[in-house]
Amino acid sequence: MSKSTSGPFEKTKGWLDWYEGPSKPRFAPPPGAVDAHCHVFGPGEKFPYAPERKYTPCDASKAQLFALRDHLGFSRNVIVQATCHGADNEAMVDACLSSQGKARGVATVRRSVSDEELKRLDAAGVRGVRFNFVKRLVDFTPKDELLEIAGRVAELGWHVVIYFEAVDLPELWDFFTALPTTVVVDHMGRPDVSKAIDGPEFELFLKFMREHQNVWSKVSCPERLSVSGPRALNGEQGAYRDVVPFARRVVEEFPDRVLWGTDWPHPNLKDHMPDDGLLVDFIPHIAPTAALQRKLLVDNPMRLYWPEEIGG
Numbered sequence: 490m491s492k493s494t495s496g497p498f499e500k501t502k503g504w505l506d507w508y509e510g511p512s513k514p515r516f517a518p519p520p521g522a523v524d525a526h527c528h529v530f531g532p533g534e535k536f537p538y539a540p541e542r543k544y545t546p547c548d549a550s551k552a553q554l555f556a557l558r559d560h561l562g563f564s565r566n567v568i569v570q571a572t573c574h575g576a577d578n579e580a581m582v583d584a585c586l587s588s589q590g591k592a593r594g595v596a597t598v599r600r601s602v603s604d605e606e607l608k609r610l611d612a613a614g615v616r617g618v619r620f621n622f623v624k625r626l627v628d629f630t631p632k633d634e635l636l637e638i639a640g641r642v643a644e645l646g647w648h649v650v651i652y653f654e655a656v657d658l659p660e661l662w663d664f665f666t667a668l669p670t671t672v673v674v675d676h677m678g679r680p681d682v683s684k685a686i687d688g689p690e691f692e693l694f695l696k697f698m699r700e701h702q703n704v705w706s707k708v709s710c711p712e713r714l715s716v717s718g719p720r721a722l723n724g725e726q727g728a729y730r731d732v733v734p735f736a737r738r739v740v741e742e743f744p745d746r747v748l749w750g751t752d753w754p755h756p757n758l759k760d761h762m763p764d765d766g767l768l769v770d771f772i773p774h775i776a777p778t779a780a781l782q783r784k785l786l787v788d789n790p791m792r793l794y795w796p797e798e799i800g801g
């Protein structure tokens with residue numbers, strides 16, 4: 490059954506709804522595991538979608554997110570502001586505030602944001618801002634504006650999450666390497682996994698991480714990056730095999746600077762909607778040892794989002 494979007498909103502034509510009734514993962518995440526990339530959408534009647542949005546999703550509430558967290562065997566969430574909510578962070582903030590300390594957030598802010606507002610977001614659990622360079626998702630924001638924001642949030646101890654396509658890394662290199670705080674790359678900078686893993690494009694990404702110790706990466710979203718599948722559906726235990734070598738390379742070379750997330754409710758997928766239980770079963774393919782899994786799912790996200798709980 491198709492899920493709805495509430496309030497005066499109608500889903501983007503062809504929108505794929507998140508997967509209902511995900512399987513129980515065979516892989517049991519270590520205790521305290523963090524889903525470090527997920528979103529909440531609306532509900533639209535309570536938290537309206539932004540006028541400048543490029544898509545209108547189906548609603549995906551905090552209660553549904555927290556139920557998924559528990560079902561998958563995770564303990565915490567990092568809720569990332571999605572572009573359909575623009576710079577209105579209220580749905581994400583509301584979810585963090587209702588989570589009993591089990592969710593932290595990444596916000597979108599404009600240059601006009603006041604110091605008081607940044608403090609309010611910090612108190613709600615926000616620990617980073619997201620700069621999105623994916624052209625189908627956002628309009629261009631001048632780099633000087635973003636640098637100014639980065640400087641202000643660095644003072645709060647926040648980091649910057651960046652989302653871009655692999656082909657754009659050369660052009661964005663100088664800007665990214667000038668950011669004055671920890672930088673977290675979404676989905677490994679979206680490599681084209683039909684290209685060679687040791688080809689110039691992915692090598693540039695590895696060089697970015699190698700030469701800049703402040704750069705971290707989410708090894709998430711195989712369902713977006715995969716070209717040859719198979720899909721995480723119908724019990725498939727070897728899903729998205731073409732993405733595995735790329736993600737595994739990043740996990741093995743930078744075990745202390747990687748994060749993983751479901752990306753639920755998976756905005757803008759065009760081809761299929763994955764079973765989130767099977768997405769969790771992807772993890773041991775990219776982090777094959779218990780030690781790597783612990784760093785990826787517990788130690789690293791705790792260091793970045795809940796340092797006070799681990800004496801950091």
Ligand SMILES: O=C(O)/C=C(\CC(=O)C(=O)O)C(=O)O
Nearest residue numbers: 570571572573626752756757
């Ligand atoms: O959810 C993601 O990480 C990826 C997205 C959506 C997005 O980033 C956004 O709307 O902010 C995408 O590739 O369309």
